[in-house]
Amino acid sequence: MASEAKLSHTAAMILQAIHAGCIYGFGIMEMTGLPSGTVYPAMRRLERDALIRSQWERQSIADAEQRPPRKYYRLTAAGRATLESSRKRYPLLERLIPSEEAKPV
């Protein structure tokens, strides 16, 4: 059912960026070129629709690196399926944000 959901281009870009390995909010902004006021609300909507899920990293890891803990995002199975159908709808998506396996070696 989720795979049939129609995503906006912005949401599809965010999904593609997470798939490409940008799992933090700032990284997604850097990759997509979208401003912070667009990225974070869009990610909340994607999380509400169960296309992505978020988690805070452990405090011990952050303490070891002397920085505050970050919230990271991952695609869910529904999110991956939706991204697949979005790629058909937006063929340039993969060229704009190439995923790890598609990057030239």
Place this chain on the structure above:
Amino acid sequence: MKPRLGSVFPALHLGLLRAAALLVPPSQCVEWQREWRSELWHVRRERAPQGIVSWRAEREVTLFCLGAFHDALCLRRHALLRLRLPGATPASPAYCIFWLALALVASFALSLLLPGVRAANESVRAQTDPGLILIEHAVTGGNSLATVSAAEFRNWRSRRQRYFDRFAFYSIARENIMPAEGGSPWTVAHATANLFSVLDIPLRFSAPVAGVHGNPTGAVLSCEAFEREFDSNPRIAGSMVQVGRHLAQIVGVAPCGAWPLPGKVDLWLLEPEAAVAPGAMGYVVAHLTALGRAEMFGPTVAITVYGAGDSAIDLFGVELEGRTRVPMDVFRFALLLAFLCLPAVTSVSMGEYNFNSHKPSWPRRLCRWSFLCAKIALLLPIVYYVPLDLAWWHISTSSYASEYVQWIASFLLCLFGMRWVLLDQRQRCPVCLRRVTHPAQVGHASRMFLSWNGTELICMGGHTLLHVPGLPTSWFSAQRWLYLDSSWDFLFAGSSQSGRT
């Protein structure tokens, strides 16, 4: 200089994030602030490494922080959308009914709070006896001038009457009152003691005259003076006031808006008939007998009386009931005129319904008519209460001015309110009652003989298209509905199709 700037910018950015957090709904505030601050640390490390202050980098970090305000406002919008009526969009019928009901409740609540409106409502309850007339000299009849002297009044009263069974007289003067605040003179009516019993106006907080200080004169306060000078003290009856050189005892308060006679009076002095100065010019109120009522044709009557030396005096009597119009009468009259004028400002038809082979079912048609009736049923009380609030917003507004304000406001509100009701109804999809939206201009006026030109609107539920001709012609004079079949569904993937028939 640079190290100082290096500490100022982080503080500024943290301040921005805290300010943005204030806009976030409280339940999500902590989570969002934590994520923003965490990301800010990484943005700063990426853009402005420690020890290096660059305006460009600080600008980028500031832009990131300003983005937090967009996040917060977006969250606020979503929170508001969740609070909205279920299924209610600005185009939905529930939204329309909700706002009309809200306007009605607000105008009704205001009418309960405004003292002037309360007074007007009290005057409605104080019924005027249909047998009461105001007598004036025929030469000035209808101008509400004081034309009858106290001596003339006494002369008529002493004679045997067939047409009248009760008389009362009053004359108006400006006098100083103690203990009134401000020291400005009051409008005092010197009246015969039976004035209020002839008018059949019951007094509020009434008390019998005690006859203290050997003075039997009673005084009746107007509603306005009672509120203004005595702070609506319910124990006012029995108090003494000094009117000019005489003491009078307050025997009651006249109901607000109940005074049907000429003159805006602050205090009535109820004196024995002999105490009224013979030369004082005033007004005579008389109560008709059954024979007198039979002689009345319409609201006025010509009267001839014989004065000293049997000289004939022509008088003019006006029925008091006709002089006072209650707010409901004004409303009814304005309503009648507005309905008569309505065809001049809009078409009263509901539009032409051309559904090809489709027609809405009976329940849907009933629903559509019920919606129209509900809108009118909510509009009419609004048309009554809003002008009432406007006309009687202040108690000192004279009743004549208030009547005009109420009349004009009722007429305009009813006329344009009904126009809006009909226009709105014509633009409601017959299937789901949503307002059609997204107007698109179709065709050119210069090619109207080749194809139609006008405006096309669409129902966002995907049920209908509305075609409104730009220039009515013999083959396309009124708007037409076009029912959309299932082949249009792909355009409305996200909208509700529950209303499709």
